[in-house]
Each structure stands twice: as structure tokens, then as C-alpha cells.
Amino acid sequence: MQVAACVKWVDLRPEVDRVHGTVRSVGGPGGAGWGISEADRAAVEVALQLGAVWSAPVAVVCAGPVGAEPVLRELLAAGVDRVVRVDTGADQPSHAAAVELAAVLSAGQLGADVVVCGDHSADRGSGTVPAFLAHHLGAAQALGLVRVEPVAGGRVRAVRRLDGGRREVLEAAVPMVLSVEGSVAELRRAPLAATLASGGREVEVRPGRPAHHVEPPRTRPWRPPPRVVPAPAGDHALDRVVQLTGALVERNPPRTVELAPAAAAREILDQLRTWGYLGADGE
Amino acid sequence: MPDVDAIVVGAGPAGAAAALELARAGRSVYLLERGPFPGSKNMYGGVVYGRILDTLVPGWWDEAPVQRWVTRRATMIMTGHQALTVDFRTESWGRPPYNGATAYRPDFDAWLAGKATDAGAVLVTSTTATGLLRDGDRVVGVRTDRPDGDLTADVVIACDGVNSFLAKEAGLYPHTDPANFTVGVKETIALPREVIDERFGVRGDHGVDYEIVGCTGDVPGGGFLYTNTDTLSVGLVLSLPALAAGGTRPEELLRRMKEHPAIAPLVEGGEVKEYSAHVIPEAGYDMMPELSCDGMLVAGDAAAMCLAAGIWLEGVNFAIGSGAAAGRAAARALQRGDTSNEGLAGYRSRLESSFVLADHRKLRDAPHLVMSDLAQRQLPGLACGVAERMFRVDNPEPKPGLRRILRQELKRNGVKVRDVVSHSLRALRTFG
Numbered sequence: 001m002q003v004a005a006c007v008k009w010v011d012l013r014p015e016v017d018r019v020h021g022t023v024r025s026v027g028g029p030g031g032a033g034w035g036i037s038e039a040d041r042a043a044v045e046v047a048l049q050l051g052a053v054w055s056a057p058v059a060v061v062c063a064g065p066v067g068a069e070p071v072l073r074e075l076l077a078a079g080v081d082r083v084v085r086v087d088t089g090a091d092q093p094s095h096a097a098a099v100e101l102a103a104v105l106s107a108g109q110l111g112a113d114v115v116v117c118g119d120h121s122a123d124r125g126s127g128t129v130p131a132f133l134a135h136h137l138g139a140a141q142a143l144g145l146v147r148v149e150p151v152a153g154g155r156v157r158a159v160r161r162l163d164g165g166r167r168e169v170l171e172a173a174v175p176m177v178l179s180v181e182g183s184v185a186e187l188r189r190a191p192l193a194a195t196l197a198s199g200g201r202e203v204e205v206r207p208g209r210p211a212h213h214v215e216p217p218r219t220r221p222w223r224p225p226p227r228v229v230p231a232p233a234g235d236h237a238l239d240r241v242v243q244l245t246g247a248l249v250e251r252n253p254p255r256t257v258e259l260a261p262a263a264a265a266r267e268i269l270d271q272l273r274t275w276g277y278l279g280a281d282g283e
Numbered sequence: 284m285p286d287v288d289a290i291v292v293g294a295g296p297a298g299a300a301a302a303l304e305l306a307r308a309g310r311s312v313y314l315l316e317r318g319p320f321p322g323s324k325n326m327y328g329g330v331v332y333g334r335i336l337d338t339l340v341p342g343w344w345d346e347a348p349v350q351r352w353v354t355r356r357a358t359m360i361m362t363g364h365q366a367l368t369v370d371f372r373t374e375s376w377g378r379p380p381y382n383g384a385t386a387y388r389p390d391f392d393a394w395l396a397g398k399a400t401d402a403g404a405v406l407v408t409s410t411t412a413t414g415l416l417r418d419g420d421r422v423v424g425v426r427t428d429r430p431d432g433d434l435t436a437d438v439v440i441a442c443d444g445v446n447s448f449l450a451k452e453a454g455l456y457p458h459t460d461p462a463n464f465t466v467g468v469k470e471t472i473a474l475p476r477e478v479i480d481e482r483f484g485v486r487g488d489h490g491v492d493y494e495i496v497g498c499t500g501d502v503p504g505g506g507f508l509y510t511n512t513d514t515l516s517v518g519l520v521l522s523l524p525a526l527a528a529g530g531t532r533p534e535e536l537l538r539r540m541k542e543h544p545a546i547a548p549l550v551e552g553g554e555v556k557e558y559s560a561h562v563i564p565e566a567g568y569d570m571m572p573e574l575s576c577d578g579m580l581v582a583g584d585a586a587a588m589c590l591a592a593g594i595w596l597e598g599v600n601f602a603i604g605s606g607a608a609a610g611r612a613a614a615r616a617l618q619r620g621d622t623s624n625e626g627l628a629g630y631r632s633r634l635e636s637s638f639v640l641a642d643h644r645k646l647r648d649a650p651h652l653v654m655s656d657l658a659q660r661q662l663p664g665l666a667c668g669v670a671e672r673m674f675r676v677d678n679p680e681p682k683p684g685l686r687r688i689l690r691q692e693l694k695r696n697g698v699k700v701r702d703v704v705s706h707s708l709r710a711l712r713t714f715g
């Protein structure tokens with residue numbers, strides 16, 4: 001059995017355009033503020049825990065530049081057995097990164113049976129790399145996990161976050177790709193002696209393909225992902241449309257009032273009471 | 284047998300300089316830093332004075348991560364609606380060997396620590412020294428927050444910044460008085476580079492440094508405004524006891540300063556990128572601890588070596604100066620095989636003969652003068668009042684003459700001539 005974690009070298013505090021939602025990195029990929037996200041750290045910890053229970057070696061794979069190596073060595077100090085860096089730029093699109101990572105994780109190289117990833121990267125990542133990986137590796141996928149417990153025989157029981165506060169409990173077996181949220185586990189502190197020794201430890205480097213990808217310019221403003229609302233009920237399409245649009249529902253048109261601050265505050269409280277947000281006594 | 288010759292705790296400017304000197308002397312040295320990289324935890328106003336680097340890193344100006352070279356230094360005295368500015372500029376500070384530069388600490392500290400690691404020091408990040416290891420009275424190493432985290436050395440140099448837990452644990456600070464500390468708060472405000480050039484009347488990589496008095500309301504202190512390439516650093520330094528006693532909150536005072544008619548046009552339209560705060564050892568010489576004990580030295584802010592004396596707020600250069608002296612003294616003591624308190628005494632004598640203690644001793648009274656009621660509450664009103672009356676044209680009244688204006692303004696601001704004279708004499712003794 002081989003356990004692996006994938007981590008992304010990323011700007012942990014990118015600038016996000018407030019109108020377009022475009023993400024811009026500050027400073028170069030070797031610069032201050034770059035690192036691996038909490039979710040990726042959690043992924044490494046989960047991999048270490050699985051490795052310990054199944055007595056399996058743990059490898060970490062990272063597609064990133066040479067500037068990532070000091071942080072990767074910290075992972076070696078924390079107990080990871082091998083670290084492989086695929087020598088690419090930091091700005092690979094998800095599908096291209098997944099191809100690079102899958103090549104290293106596949107049977108021909110590491111032969112990873114379980115791959116643990118962070119759920120999405122800190123630079124507004126789409127969270128699609130784990131799914132691409134599962135596809136390339138022909139593995140089961142359990143994504144967006146908030147809990148992972150190893151069960152015997154290369155199986156895990158996991159809890160997955162669903163929309164609307166729901167949870168799904170599922171079991172998966174090797175080969176599998178898991179993606180975990182940052183809160184799942186805190187990466188263990190490396191012992192001091194291992195930290196001091198890690199400077200001399202080897203990070204294996206595999207050549208990566210240069211990134212040809214150019215992010216197409218956005219033509220529309222960024223929109224937050226849609227909120228799931230229950231489907232409208234009704235036998236006829238017209239009923240459902242009316243329900244969706246709220247067209248025939250009685251409602252009060254918005255009012256604009258101009259009042260002194262004290263009176264305005266009273267007005268707001270009265271309105272909140274009318275809507276049922278406040279009790280009669282203002283509580 | 285200890286793990287290493289020397290442990291330096293804290294990869295700020297003091298620690299990096301100490302580790303650099305030790306590594307250059309061929310000593311094995313661990314440089315411990317609690318943050319993920321040097322400078323990640325550090326903040327300051329924004330100007331590094333580079334003369335101290337001339338010997339440490341010759342030609343530093345070609346490689347140090349500088350934002351702008353300071354070619355304009357201004358001191359602004361303000362009241363609620365007035366401002367009187369003394370504004371000096373010289374082009375000679377805009378070319379080698381330069382005078383001062385604005386720089387971001389994560390860049391600058393990482394660069395200086397990089398010099399130490401290039402020389403052979405081993406940087407250990409994300410590792411906090413949580414206490415001292417002792418053999419009797421002698422310091423023999425540090426305990427860290429990592430599993431199995433004890434580390435031993437012949438000498439430990441505490442460069443862990445203001446409020447040094449290590450120096451306190453070693454008993455080097457007999458007592459700590461909050462009145463000796465100020466707290467600095469700062470906003471980093473983004474503006475396009477051209478806008479900064481235009482507003483501050485500078486070009487290319489030249490920049491401006493403003494020190495401000497009279498901007499802190501009911502809390503004694505001062506303000507600053509520095510230009511980076513495409514941000515401004517705007518902040519206040521405030522008396523800790525006055526804040527603790529319920530004075531106006533720092534962020535409110537900063538908001539008020541940014542709304543002052545002399546400051547608002549400079550910061551207008553900028554986007555606040557960062558708000559940070561840090562304590563400053565304000566009282567300088569009067570609060571300095573013992574500088575060494577058996578097996579340990581203290582340098583930089585950990586030894587209260589920041590110079591906060593009115594128009595001078597210099598800590599980075601004093602930290603580098605003291606850190607380098609500590610590194611050299613430790614290397615010498617290691618060479619002689621004596622890192623006892625006596626063996627490390629060379630540290631104090633090096634500091635005595637350098638600007639570090641010479642300036643501190645000379646300017647010993649400066650922090651008290653600057654924080655005095657007269658300087659904080661009365662002088663700004665007096666200076667601005669006199670300036671307004673001098674520049675105002677009162678025709679058809681005849682011009683009043685300076686003496687009359689002074690008399691009237693002294694009275695209006697409740698300033699006693701006696702106090703002005705005694706303060707002037709003290710100031711002359713201190714700065715003269």
C-alpha cells in the first residue's frame with residue numbers, strides 16, 4: 001500500500017478584484033506569503049494518519065517551482081517518507097496540473113493507492129484537481145470531506161459536506177482520491193531534530209511540462225456560486241413560473257423615508273417588528 | 284558537548300546581524316524564528332537607515348529590497364485645524380551611499396537573514412523558543428515549542444524583540460514599567476505610484492518621511508507617514524499607560540489624523556491593505572537591562588535599544604548595530620573558550636564605543652522631553668499659533684511684532700515662560 005498527498009504551492013494571500021473576482025498573486029512564486037494552504041496541510045496529516053494505521057509509506061507530490069522546496073522539506077521533517085516536486089510554474093490550470101500529478105502518482109512511478117488532497121487551493125481554486133486525478137488514476141473519489149476515519153483493509157469512512165448544512169456519510173476503498181477541508185486535521189509539528197536535519201534531505205524533482213496555458217480574460221463580472229433553492233411545486237409550467245418569480249404574490253413596494261436619525265431608528269425597528277424579526281418589546 | 288556553538292533567537296534585524304557575524308567567524312549557529320519566514324511577524328513605521336550596513340554588507344544598496352530612497356524629511360506640528368511643517372529635501376540622499384530607505388519588513392528581514400544563511404547560519408523557522416535551559420546559573424540552551432525541542436549551545440543571543448521573555452527569564456530585567464513602552468499602530472494604504480509621486484512631489488524611486496507631533500489627542504505620542512513604491516505607511520506611536528487609562532482608542536486617533544486637513548489630501552482615495560500594531564521600548568537607555576549573563580547576550584529591542592527620540596525613530600539600525608556587536612563578541616568569547624559573563628564582557632565595551640550606546644546615553648532624556656505635557660499639549664498650539672499670526676495680514680492694523688505675538692500665544696496656550704526656558708535648556712543639553 002502506498003499513501004500520497006498532493007499539495008499546491010500557492011499565494012496564500014492573493015489580491016482578489018472586487019468587481020471581476022480575478023485573482024492576482026502578489027510577488028513571485030518564491031516570495032513571502034507563498035506556501036501551502038491549511039487544507040493541503042490537513043491532507044498531509046490525514047495521509048500520515050492513514051499511513052500509520054495501514055503501515056504504509058507516505059509520499060507528498062507538489063507541482064511547483066524550486067521556491068517550494070523549504071516548505072516541502074518541513075513535510076519530510078513532519079514524517080513524510082518521500083517528497084516529489086514536479087518542476088512546473090505555479091500557475092498551471094487544474095486539468096494540466098492533474099495530468100502532471102497523476103503521471104507521478106500512477107502505477108508506473110509512485111503507485112499510490114490513496115491520494116489525499118486539500119479541498120481547494122487558497123487562490124480561489126475550483127477544487128477540481130482531485131476529481132481530475134481520480135479520473136486519470138481510475139480511482140474512486142470522495143471530495144469535500146469534513147472527517148476521515150481509516151477502517152481496516154484499505155477502506156475509509158468519511159463524512160462529506162453537502163449543501164444546506166447536510167452531511168453524507170460514505171465509505172470508500174482503494175484506489176481512491178480524497179479531498180479534505182482544512183479543519184479535518186492539524187498538521188503535526190515536526191520534532192526539532194528532524195527539522196534541523198531536513199535541510200539536507202532530498203526533494204525528488206521530476207521535470208514538468210512548461211505551462212502553455214493562458215487564462216482567458218474574463219468578459220463578465222465574477223458572480224458567487226448560485227444558492228440552491230427548492231424546486232417550485234405545481235402541475236403546470238405557468239404555476240411554477242409564477243411561483244419562481246413571485247409575480248402574483250401580494251407584497252409591499254419599497255418605501256423611501258427621510259427622517260431625523262432618532263425617528264429613522266424608530267421606523268426601522270417598527271418595520272423589523274412588522275416583519276417578525278423583533279418581539280413587541282424590541283428583543 | 285553542546286549541539287551547536289551559538290543559538291540566536293529571533294530572525295529580526297538584530298538576530299540576522301548576530302548570526303551573520305557568528306557564521307562569518309566560522310561558528311556553527313542556529314537562527315531560530317517563530318514565524319514561517321523572517322519578517323513575517325514584524326512591523327515598523329517604515330524607514331531603514333543604512334549606514335550601519337556599509338561594513339556588514341558592502342554595496343548593500345544594490346541588492347537590499349528597498350521601496351523608495353528617502354530624499355525628503357519633514358516634521359509637522361499640528362493642532363486640530365493647523366499644521367506647521369519643516370520640510371527638508373536633498374538629492375544627495377537619492378544616490379549612493381544614500382541615507383535612509385523605506386522597505387517592507389518581510390522583504391528586508393528575509394533579505395538580511397538570507398545573508399546569514401549564505402554565510403553558513405542555519406535558519407529554523409516556525410520554531411518558538413519557549414524558555415532557557417540552564418546549568419545552575421549558566422544559560423546552556425533554549426527549549427523550543429517543537430517535540431523533543433531542547434537545543435544546547437555555548438552561547439545564546441536573545442534577539443527576540445521588545446518584551447523579551449528570554450531576557451526576563453534570565454533575570455536581566457529587574458523590573459518592567461509599562462510607562463517605558465509605547466504602542467505603534469499603522470495602516471498600509473495602497474495608491475498608484477504616479478499619485479504618490481504627484482502628491483508628495485517626488486520622482487522615480489525617491490520618497491518622503493513625515494514625523495508628526497500634535498496628532499494624538501488625549502494620548503501622548505506622535506505620528507508618521509512614509510511613502511513606499513505604491514503604498515503609504517501611516518501610523519501613530521502612543522503612550523501605553525495613557526491608552527490603558529482609557530484614552531481614545533488607537534484606530535480612532537489614526538482615523539482622526541487621516542482626516543486632518545493637512546493629511547487627508549495625501550491619503551485620499553487610498554485602499555487600506557493592512558492594519559498592524561506593535562509595542563516599542565520607548566524609554567531607551569533608562570530601561571535597558573543587564574546586557575549579558577553567563578552564556579547569554581541580549582541585543583536589539585530585546586535590550587531596549589530602539590531609539591525613540593522625537594524626530595528620530597530608529598530601531599532597525601540600532602538592532603543591526605547591537606546584533607552585529609553581540610555576534611562578534613560571542614565569536615571572540617567562543618574562540619577564547621570563555622562564554623561566562625566575564626568572557627562576554629566585550630559586548631558591552633563594543634556597544635559603548637559605537638553609536639548604539641553613545642547615542643542612547645546622549646539622548647537619554649529625549650523620550651521624556653518628547654512625551655512631556657509641554658511638548659505634547661502646549662507646544663503644537665503655541666508653534667502653530669505664532670506661525671498663523673506671523674503669516675496673517677491684519678491691515679489696516681499695523682503688524683504686531685514677534686515678541687507681542689509670542690506673549691499672547693504663550694498666554695492663550697497656558698504656557699509658562701519658566702517651563703519653556705527649563706525645557707529649552709534640557710533640550711539643548713540633550714540634542715545639543
Ligand SMILES: Cc1cc2nc3c(=O)[nH]c(=O)nc-3n(C[C@H](O)[C@H](O)[C@H](O)COP(=O)(O)OP(=O)(O)OC[C@H]3O[C@@H](n4cnc5c(N)ncnc54)[C@H](O)[C@@H]3O)c2cc1C
Binds near residue numbers: 315
Ligand atoms: C510602529 C513602529 C514604527 C517603527 N518605525 C521604525 C522606523 O521607521 N525605522 C526604524 O529603524 N525602526 C522603527 N521601529 C523600531 C524597529 O521596528 C525595531 O527597533 C526593530 O525591529 C528591532 O529589531 P529586533 O531584531 O531587535 O526585533 P524585532 O524586529 O522585533 O525581531 C524580533 C524577532 O524575533 C522573533 N521572535 C520573538 N520571540 C521569539 C521566540 N520566543 N522564538 C523565536 N523567535 C522569536 C520575532 O518573530 C521577530 O522576527 C518602529 C517600531 C514600531 C513598532
